[in-house]
Amino acid sequence: MKDCANHTGTRAVADCANCGKPLCADCIEDYEGEDSLCYDCIVERQLSDFKDKGDAERAERVSTEEGGTRRLGSIAFIVVASVLTALVLGAAGFILYAHFTRSSAAAGTPEQEMVWDRDDCLLSMENVREALTAYRGDKGAYPDSLTALEGSYLEETATCPVSGAQYVYRKTAAGYLLECPNPDVHGVASITAGPSDVPHYDDNQPSAYWDH
Template sequence: MKCYYHPDREAVAVCSVCGKPLCAECAQEYKGKVYCKECLAKVKEEEEVAASKSNVSKGDASKSGASEGVVPKSAVSEHTETSSTESKAKKEVPYKGASTAKVVFTSIVVALVIIGLILLSTMGISGVLTPLSLVTSKSSSVESVTAIPYEGERSITVSLDANNCMLNVKELENAIDDKVVKENTEGAKLAVLTSVNTASRMSYKNGTLTVKATGLKKNAVVNLYLTIRIKEVSLESDVKNASFSISLPDIPISAKLSLTNGGISLSNCTVDRINGTIMNGSVTIKNSGVTGIYLKGMNSQISFSDNKFLGNVSLNLLNGTLDVKGNKHIASFYEKGVNSVINCDFSKTEPPMSATFKNITTEVTINVGKQPAVISAPYADVKADSYFTVNGSNYTTPNYSKQYSCLDISVLPAGETAIPLGSITLLGGD
C-alpha cells in the first residue's frame, strides 16, 4: 500500500480518523494515535475550541462575580493564542460539513444536468415523450366547421401492446379551436389520456368527438371518432412491442415511425408520407393511396398490396422480406437492402412504372406478367457463384458489371416497347 500523499512511498501506518495510508513522514502520532496532517489539525482544532469554550465560561463566571476571582494573565494570553491558531486552522482546513455539502450539491447538479441533456436530446431527436400523438390541424374559425368536408364518423383504431405507451390526446385538444369546441360540444370536456393505466372514456356531445379508451393494456383498443374538419393526421410513433392498425379514408396521414418488434398496418388510407425505421417489425399497406414511403428496416417484413397508387417508394431492407403485389400504379420503386427475400408482382401494375433493386444477394422474384416491359440490367451483378434467369424472354444483359448488384426494371406503356416478359427469377448469394 502506498502513501496517500506520496504515491512513490510505502505506507507504514493508517490515519485513525480517515483511514488514509501514510508513510513515515506523513504519519503523526498524537496522544497515542496516528493521524494524517489534516485530521490532526482538525483534532487539535476541536480540542482548542473546547478549551476556549471552557475558558470563556470561566471568564463569564468571573465577570458575574463568582468565587474564582480574576482570570489570570496567562489564561488570557492563552485564549488569544488559541483564537489565533483557530483562525489559522480555519484558513488552512475547510470546514468539513460545508465542503461535503458542496460536493453532494455539485454532484447532484452535475448528474441532473447530464440526465437532462440526455432527455432533451431524446425529445429533440425522436420525440419519445409524445410517442403516439394524433394531431389535427387547427380549425381557425367556426366557418370551417360549418363546411365540414368529412361528415360522419371516422375511426382510428389503435391496438397497442401498450406497456409504457401513451396516447397523447392533449395535442388533439389543443388543436381544436375554442370556438369550435363551444359551438359543437355544449361545454363537454375532452379528457386527456395521460398514461397507460388511465382507462377513460369521454365523449363530445352532438357526436362531434368521441374518444374512447379502454384499458390501454395488452392489445387494448383506442377508438377516435372524429367529425371535426381534419386536414391531416400525423402519426408519430416510437413504440416497442406494439402493433397498430389505422383505417382512415380521405384524410391524409403522414407518419414518422420507429418500430421495434412492432407493426403498423394501414388499410383504406391516404398516406402523404411515411418515413422511419423498423427493427424486427412489419409494415403493411393495402387498399390505400401512398404518395411517398421512405423506410429502413432490419429483419422486417414490408408488404404493399392492392393499393390504388404507390408514389415514390424507397426502401432499405436488411435481412427482410418484401412483398409487392396487385398495386395499380407505381411511380418509382427503389430497394437497396441486402439479404432480403423479394417477391414483386407488377403484373397488375399499369405502365409506366420503374423499379430498381440494388445489392441483390439473395433470391429475388419479379413478375411483370404480360406487360410490355423493358428490363435492363446495366449494373446487374450477382456473385460469381450465382446466376439469374429470365423466364419467357430472350433477355440479355448488355452492360453486365460486377461492380454493383443492381437491377433496373421499366414497364412502359404498350406500343413503346415490345419485349414481353414472364417472370424473372434472380438467384444468388451465399
C-alpha cells in the first residue's frame, strides 16, 4: 500500500472512492453512508448537492398565458436561497471541524493551511454565484459588474477571503465566468464558476504537495 497523499511517511489504508487518492486512517471521511472519500471530494460533493437543491428551487416557476415563465415572488426566492446557503455553510463547517479534529497531525502544516484556504475561497465563490442567480431573477439579466450585488445581494465586496483581491467577473454568451484572481495562493492553476458550474479548481500546477 502506498503512503498517504496528505501525510508523507504514513501508510495509506484505503483509496478515495472518488478520485483514488491514497489515504491514511486520519484522512478518511464518510459522507452519508457512502464509501470512504478524501476531504477534497467531500467538499466537492457538498457543493454539488447544494447546486442540485438550487436548481430544483429555480425550476419551480409559474407559466404565464403568453407561454413564458415568471419567477415566484422575489422575497420568497431570496428567503429560500438564504436558507439553502445557511444549510450548505453549516454542513461545510461541520466537515471542516471534523477534518480538523480527526487530522490533528497535519494541522498547521503549510500544505494543510493551503487546502483550508482554498476551500474558504470555494465557499465564498458559491455565495457570489447564488447572489448572481438572485440578481438575474429580479432584474432579468446578470449584472455588468459585481459591485451591483453589494448591499441588496451581498453584504460586502466579492473578494477572495485569503488575499482580499476582488473576484474576476465577466459576462459571456452563456451567462458569466467567475474566477479567483490569485489561484496560485491556493496552490492550483485556476478556480472558476459559472451559472451551471459550482466553484471548482484545476490543480495542474507544479506544487510538490500533489506529488506526495
